Amino acid sequence: MLPKNSAKLALSAILALGGLVSASAQEKELKVGAIYMDAQGFYAGVRKGIQTGASEAGRKLNIIETNAQGDVSKESSFIDSLISAGVQAIIVSPVSADGSYRSIRRAHDAGIPVICYNTCLNDKDMAEYVSAYAVGDPFQFGHKLGDAAGDYFIAAKMTEPKIAVLNCEFVEVCVTRRKGFEEALMAKVPGAKIVANQEGATLDKAVSVASTMLSSNPELDAFFGEAGGATLGAARAVKSQGRTGKTVVFGGDMTTEIAQELADNTVIKAVVDISGQGLGKLALTQAINAIDGKKPADIRVPYDIDLYASADAGKQWLTAHSDGVP
Template structure:
């Protein structure tokens, strides 16, 4: 009991007003980092709880991409016997031991956005909320091909700013390349470097622009990579020469898309939608309605022009994606 109370005190909780603590169940929740997507996931889980009339106590942590920090938290909530563990694992491999521990402690596990390697997931995970990453990338590859065909450039050079420490980002790039080269066989990937946060991505994109000053476009595999590439293009006075195709909507991304200068397309999986689906899956697991590993499809959206950027801003005045 002391450990369970310590987890609540340190990591925070959300309960419905007037409910007794934990009377509607308790979920452990891990957010991989502090990007806006995870604020959307949190909001979506809250919305689903309110809509269902059940508001479980949430023990939450931002793991900051640290598998060790994630593991410590999972140890704690496993000992506290939460009803489910909902997480976007930091690593397909390093996160396996902690998730295995939760499973062996009879804690159902729901992944969202990322998960452990499929062979392990099938053993230890009950549900995985996932927008098909190959299709995610392909939608942006199709948008990039459309853009370059409209400008008459049939052999664009493209640099990738990646988040490929997680498998879904590799799959996003594969989908992007397949769709792009299907329309433009002459397209080339001239660089592919990691830069998952905005600060990292700015530095990486500027280094790429130094090495490849004539690059036609960047592909940002995640939100930080996308906006870092946009900022680098602006800082290096490449507006009008180098464009960006990116992932994950945010207020800054929508503003950049609405301006029409650099960002020419964004593919997004709504954090709010994922949060709602993850909360639904956790309730289904708790109720015994999901008894084996299940992939829960999440919707994927393409924002392809300035008007759609403005529409997103109008629909998300709080900036939560």
């Protein structure tokens, strides 16, 4: 047995060694891959959030970034490149709940933790291949907007409004957004009716589809845009078709142009949003935690959803995001 003083010295040495090992781990550069589904709007915000989070993390971080452009095959190729590059974690908003799982499984099988944000795989594959999912609840996303739409129609004394949906339902979160929207709206305005629902996620397509919807449904009272491109496209179509004051828009995802339209308040009446920058920071935090072997209490790590439902709210968003990045 060691004398008491010797035992204390030995314990001190062990603690000191542990401190050196911990400090060494903190100094080691971490290599993280980040894949964005687009380069604009929400995803530009996510990119800035990841970059800001990296500068504030107190760790040496090398972020390898790329843009999948909504293409599953490009996403798969990028994930393979990141695996070859030896990244220690991958942050991704999968293009397809079912189509993206093979490449994400390859990363998982290579021992690389995968962090989803905004979109992810189906529940079974997510549980098996994903370490964490940073997300604003898509049902609540739609529900908050449905509540706002219901309030608008009640104030306008419209008991049977006709609504068209411009969707992004090639990803599951958008299906869930619509379900939340419909539940909240119908609870407040039981006579409301969804008269059309077509894909229009990108701006150009949304303008075209919304214009056709207005021609086919001259009594259309409102649009629900499930994502940013759909929201702005619907607003532009309403204006170009001379429907300002007759057809309004409720939508998702803040951008400078959408905030300007909300501030004008003649067409867009309410917008729900998940901060791209905030979600990017949260996803990076989860990536670092995964590298360090820390698991979240629940695979879904929630982020707040904001509702902007007035002209003043639009103006306040523009002031807070003077650089235009959501």
